[in-house]
Amino acid sequence: MSSLLETKIAARQHALREQGLLRQRKVLSVDRPLNTNASTSSPRFVFEGRAYVNFSSNDYLGLSRVPELADALHLGAQTYGVGSGASPLVTGYSDAHLALERELCDLTGHEAALLFCSGFSANTALMKTLFDQQDIVVADKLVHASIIDGLQDSGAQLKRFLHNSLESAERLLARNQTSALITESVFSMDGDCAPIAQLSALCRQHHAWLVVDDAHGFAVLDGYHNAEAAKLIDVQVVTFGKALGCQGAAVLGSQALIDFLVSNAREYIYSTALSPANAALALAATQYSTAHPELQQKLLENIALFKQLCREANVPLLGSDTAIQPLIIGDALQTLQVAEELRAAGIWVGAIRPPTVPVGSARLRITLTAAHAAEDIAACVAQLAQVLSRIGVPLVTERQAADDHR
Numbered sequence: 001m002s003s004l005l006e007t008k009i010a011a012r013q014h015a016l017r018e019q020g021l022l023r024q025r026k027v028l029s030v031d032r033p034l035n036t037n038a039s040t041s042s043p044r045f046v047f048e049g050r051a052y053v054n055f056s057s058n059d060y061l062g063l064s065r066v067p068e069l070a071d072a073l074h075l076g077a078q079t080y081g082v083g084s085g086a087s088p089l090v091t092g093y094s095d096a097h098l099a100l101e102r103e104l105c106d107l108t109g110h111e112a113a114l115l116f117c118s119g120f121s122a123n124t125a126l127m128k129t130l131f132d133q134q135d136i137v138v139a140d141k142l143v144h145a146s147i148i149d150g151l152q153d154s155g156a157q158l159k160r161f162l163h164n165s166l167e168s169a170e171r172l173l174a175r176n177q178t179s180a181l182i183t184e185s186v187f188s189m190d191g192d193c194a195p196i197a198q199l200s201a202l203c204r205q206h207h208a209w210l211v212v213d214d215a216h217g218f219a220v221l222d223g224y225h226n227a228e229a230a231k232l233i234d235v236q237v238v239t240f241g242k243a244l245g246c247q248g249a250a251v252l253g254s255q256a257l258i259d260f261l262v263s264n265a266r267e268y269i270y271s272t273a274l275s276p277a278n279a280a281l282a283l284a285a286t287q288y289s290t291a292h293p294e295l296q297q298k299l300l301e302n303i304a305l306f307k308q309l310c311r312e313a314n315v316p317l318l319g320s321d322t323a324i325q326p327l328i329i330g331d332a333l334q335t336l337q338v339a340e341e342l343r344a345a346g347i348w349v350g351a352i353r354p355p356t357v358p359v360g361s362a363r364l365r366i367t368l369t370a371a372h373a374a375e376d377i378a379a380c381v382a383q384l385a386q387v388l389s390r391i392g393v394p395l396v397t398e399r400q401a402a403d404d405h406r
């Protein structure tokens with residue numbers, strides 16, 4: 001007889017499979033070592049013996065494959081060893097961590113910073129530690145799972161405002177004595193940007209803190225990586241696993257906030273510190289991104305090229321101006337089918353399904369990077385248009401015609 005848990009697991013997996021929502025890992029390998037000349041061409045990987053152009057990573061500047069940064073990681077490991085060896089409050093906090101924290105503060109104008117091994121743990125730690133049952137917190141409808149999980153653990157009363165709606169946010173702030181408003185700089189699944197300056201003004205007016213998850217904006221989006229950031233944003237969470245191409249995260253804010261987290265954040269106190277080699281790498285990556293503004297420029301050019309080609313081919317994008325370009329298909333199984341067809345042509349895009357996105361809004365999440373070559377972007381759009389029309393997903397013109405008849 002099966003145990004209770006075996007029965008539960010089998011039933012849940014069966015239900016997910018039926019709905020096209022089962023998640024499975026794929027084992028990828030590299031298509032070439034880092035130090036070859038070909039490392040300047042589009043990002044690719046190999047899956048089951050075949051190479052694919054990668055349109056689904058968050059490595060927006062292509063930094064994960066920069067040889068100088070591999071050297072920085074190597075030097076960090078040679079200097080400090082490969083691990084931190086302890087939690088930060090025991091003996092895991094070194095001058096490599098401090099140097100990274102200082103650089104992040106210089107870049108954003110915040111007083112102090114605290115490093116975590118991932119953005120997920122930074123967000124949950126921040127929410128769980130900062131808020132409790134006495135707090136009312138308002139958050140954009142689309143904030144990341146790590147924020148929601150942390151808020152649920154905190155016991156705070158959570159109220160959600162309509163995505164990017166200042167009116168909806170203001171209504172909640174006016175009705176509730178709110179401790180903080182939480183949003184993202186660039187939304188991870190829609191690619192659109194929050195109106196940070198206006199939200200900041202609203203928060204000031206209602207004496208609430210503005211907390212911004214800057215995971216997808218940091219080092220790519222102009223605006224919050226200068227001394228002005230701290231004037232608008234009370235708490236900024238930056239991650240190193242996206243545009244910086246490496247790993248880890250930081251919470252940035254006032255010295256009082258960071259001291260409070262050091263004394264109380266369980267994820268910080270009871271977990272092995274980010275390795276000093278990774279801290280040295282994140283510092284080098286931060287400095288590299290600042291020293292190479294042409295990478296941001298190339299990314300912008302690639303985004304513009306992709307959008308223009310989609311417009312010409314009537315591919316119905318959502319309207320984002322960032323590296324994250326979603327194409328909503330709606331049905332989860334059909335989304336998987338489109339992604340599979342693109343793979344058959346050597347193009348890998350993310351198929352994002354509920355619960356990551358709301359039910360009925362399954363989508364392709366196509367991400368551009370500074371490292372993509374123009375011919376691969378063109379091939380991606382051409383395949384996309386072909387597959388969508390073959391499968392019967394309406395293109396822009398057909399969608400408009402359908403809307404006109406409503």
Ligand SMILES: Cc1ncc(COP(=O)(O)O)c(C=O)c1O
Pocket residue numbers: 117118119120121123144146184188213215216239240241248249
């Ligand atoms: C908006 C947002 N915040 C936080 C995270 C978590 O960051 P990390 O991947 O470093 O855990 C992610 C990553 O998925 C994200 O998209």
